[in-house]
Amino acid sequence: MQKPIGIFDSGIGGTSIWREINTLLPNENTIYLADSINAPYGEQAPEKIIEFCIKNTELLIQKGCKLIVVACNTATTNAIDILREKYDIPFIGIEPAIKPAAINSKTNSVGILATKGTLSSSLFAKTSEEFAWNVQITEQVGTGLVTLIETGKLYSDEMTNLLHNYLNPMLDKNIDYLVLGCSHYPYLIPQIKEILGPEVTIIDSGLAVAKQTKTIAEKYNLLNKSKSIQNNQFYTNSDVSIIEHILKDLKEFIQISHLNF
Known part of the structure; x- marks a missing residue:
């Protein structure tokens, strides 16, 4: 299935998870959301964290994502159960090892x-x-x-x-x-x-999350079997220069854009 894997975090930190997923699943298309204007989630009230996670999830679903990786410890521990109840799509979370x-x-x-x-x-x-x-x-x-x-x-x-x-x-x-x-x-x-x-x-939990993403994709028959060129989209609602710098070694293979969300 060529639909993308969706990934979100309270900013650029989850790009460390994206790197592990991209290494393990090099054929997969991805969409990454960096909710930097609300970072860090760890200092937000639980109800706000849930609100942000719902917003991010709905945007990724609108963009056609087939599964979603919650690449944020705080978001996982506070909201992933609610997301799983609310949406009919597989979620992979991250928690301290x-x-x-x-x-x-x-x-x-x-x-x-x-x-x-x-x-x-x-x-x-x-x-x-x-x-x-x-x-x-x-x-x-x-x-x-x-x-x-x-x-x-x-x-x-x-x-x-x-x-x-x-x-x-x-x-x-x-x-x-x-x-x-x-x-x-x-x-x-x-x-x-x-x-x-x-x-x-x-x-850290990056490799474990990537392995779980592969396991879930296989379980639901969601792996991309196509050999077409990979499409990796990164969106941030803050300054694009920060995420551009952190991913500068990959600039030829990814697209980074500003998006209000």
């Missing part, structure tokens, strides 16, 4: 860097209780990180200072795994590695 970190930790100490909306959600609490009850979890709200990424300040002094403030206390607690609970955060991995060193394993 607490389970593999807890199972594999040798120090029994795991850190999680996420948004307030994710860490305060009932889904995160349920997952932590089920899989990490015997492990010390150090939770840290990454206040300010998404905003800096969205405004093109990925390698700023302010970013460096925030990361040290958030991660150094985790090192003091002898973590050996850090779980990234926001789709924006994979773009911070090089800087995080410099702070944490080689003894700490960093886990």
Whole structure:
């Protein structure tokens, strides 16, 4: 089926998920929505998050998407159950990979860097209780990180200072795994590695989401069997230069446009 896979996030962070999906499913057409004017979702009230997710979903359905990836931890934990009840289309969500970190930790100490909306959600609490009850979890709200990424300040002094403030206390607690609970955060991995060193394993959910997208597409017979040239559309309701910069290595293969939504 040549219809596109729809992907949305509260901004450009979900492009890290898109990269994994594009690598695993190179024949698929995609439409990506960057709802940057409302980023970060993690600082929004739950009812607003649900409102944004419904808006994004309906736009992707209007554009003919065959399944939708909610490439945002906060949106998944707060809204995906509602979306699945409301719309007759498959949804794939993303949530922090607490389970593999807890199972594999040798120090029994795991850190999680996420948004307030994710860490305060009932889904995160349920997952932590089920899989990490015997492990010390150090939770840290990454206040300010998404905003800096969205405004093109990925390698700023302010970013460096925030990361040290958030991660150094985790090192003091002898973590050996850090779980990234926001789709924006994979773009911070090089800087995080410099702070944490080689003894700490960093886990994000991108590859797992891509694998689940493939599984669901196969289950519902939605895979694109065509060999036609791939069409990848990216829409942002904010400054296009930010998403252009983050995807500059792919500019020959994608189209980026501003869209009011």
